Amino acid sequence: MKTGKIATSKFQNFGLRRDWLIFFLCNIEDWISKTNLGNRQVESLKTWLRESELLEGDKPTVVAKILSKILTKDELFVWKVVWTNLYYNVNLIKWYLDTFDWGSTFSRKDLLLKLLEDDESAKERTAKNAISSLLNLLDSSPIGYELKIGVVKKIGGERYVKKIGTDNLHPLAVAYSLYKAAEHMERRDFTVSELYSKEFQGGPYKLFGIPREKLERILRGLDEDRGYILNYSRGNIYLREDLSPLDILKFKLYRNTLKVREDYLPGLLLNLLYKYVEVEKSSSVVSSEEYIIELLKDTIDALKEIKAEKNRLRSKYCRIDKILNCRQKESLKNFLSSVINRDVELTIIDGNLDKHLIRKKIEKAFKKDYTIHLCLFFGRNEKNIIKIKNLLKELSNEDDFKNVVFVLSEVVLDDETFEKFIQYKAIATVADKHNYNKESKINKEYAEKIIDSWINRVKFGYVQWFLQDESDKELMHHLSKKINEELSRKIFTYGLENIKELQKNRNVWTHRRSIRSVEIFLFANSIEDIEKKTVNYPYRYLREILKDNNGEYIVDVNLKIKENTPEDHPLKKMYLEIKRTLEKEKNKGTFNLGDTLEFLTKPPYGTYSNMIYMGAIGFIMREYTAKLFEAETGMPIQRGLMRDKILDLFKYWEKGDHREKLEVFY
DNA sequence: GTAGGATCCCTGGCGAAAAC
């Protein structure tokens, strides 16, 4: 490792994020050409990958190639290897692990002050950048929130880190950390006691905070594994001379290929056996024939029970939407809507359902007219995918579903994943019945992790989308941008998203009431007036309502829409349609403004309560100030009252409240 | 020695969230 400086800005303030590493490991040969990260992010990721020993120059290393194969089976193992490598290559990580004790909590400020104290040459800004990278790494990767090497929490205005540690260490992760330490310390035998000393350079305690008792159990297990990995006796660890850290990774890869068989050994059965073996070891009872028959009877009963439970669960979880829990559904929704300005409503549908059931499900799925309606479909195999594609082609062309974005994941829920999920669920249920609470909990977690890992593959895989007569293939993590920039405009043809500059800021799209936005446009006397009132963020984006895509105003100085403005400009279109609709109400007596203008909330307009739409309606309703009268009082609707009517209008559209206040006449 | 690319570091704009 390079000696000296701890503080560094070489990570550009970014941490190594889970999504980044997964994306890299899924595309190790061509990740640079496929990535949509910004230039500084790529620079940061490259640095993290080099320091993690996954890149050499711009080429993936053997370690990267092995980890890419382990990733889908055991993602946490990958992070343990990365963390181990970072300790030896990044002064900042080494400093963090060497300096702070397990179990302690410290604020961002504490970290900064300690860093400035320990690295006197560091400038404050550089130290801040370094801490920023470290916190970002802990906050956005499983190193922090799953391995609990630093759990980041915001208390009040400040971020705090709690260095908790984990005892959930794979034996081979322990072995890897020991062989890494051996490489750096140039010796191959250690004592457990020295692993727990402050001076030891790495090892499973320094890196992961594993309790001694748990570590000793893992070491005994490794020793009993025919001494392939290491020998352990009475607190002494002897590593093999002919093995390197890389060999441990190869061993893990080999184990993974055997894992399919292991998975079918029911965990509950193993637990039962361990339990009996422990009893036997601690007592002086010699196994009798009867005892063994009794033991086998119990285990065979357990196997039968698990088998029956599996059959029951296969029908219970026959549909993908039943397999996913709320958190997993939410995670997919957040992923798919990450950069979409409008709210998104998502429904997840199993493509194997009958056509009429699918139709019914979609009809019930969406509650609001102004949101993006997303239907995410999953299949079970390639043949299935072809069938679903044909179905979606048909549905997307139907009039009832012309505003629904259909998305089909090309990553299928394969039999292997499904069976593993069922296996763990079945063991958990049986364990629960027999009051093996710990086993039940562990197996429930395994089942969830199997699906989490599959969701991960889905997120970085391809999808086929269908909207009206169009369809295309896209990486799922690009779909959100595609919807925001293209598909949303296809649904809301006269929505304000058609003004490109308005898409640049999310705040103005956030669902909220904004009296000021209404007032800015309703009360203005001239364009200068509007410009003056929209100087500061976020209001400055609102003036774009009055511009076209070339940045030219579509209104004259007196705020009249120019004659030559194309009729498909969203604001002009809304203005004309409102005019046409209200004209019809002239001489007809009292009418309800909310009902009459409700068409604006649906496609192709998609009006809802946010800063830009409230501003736009404020602008359009200028025309009717003092021309409309309130039914209840007979009073003319002047500016102030018009503002209140507009606020009521949005409330009525949203919640159905205040309808009576919207009764008006000409 | 020099050119050009890679890396390191500082600065500041912007958006989102928190505080007022």
Place this chain on the structure above:
DNA sequence: GTTTTCGCCAGGGATCCTAC
């Protein structure tokens, strides 16, 4: 509703490294 603060991110200059 407005102002302030914090974190994310990019631009760009300085320095280091490497190939010629």
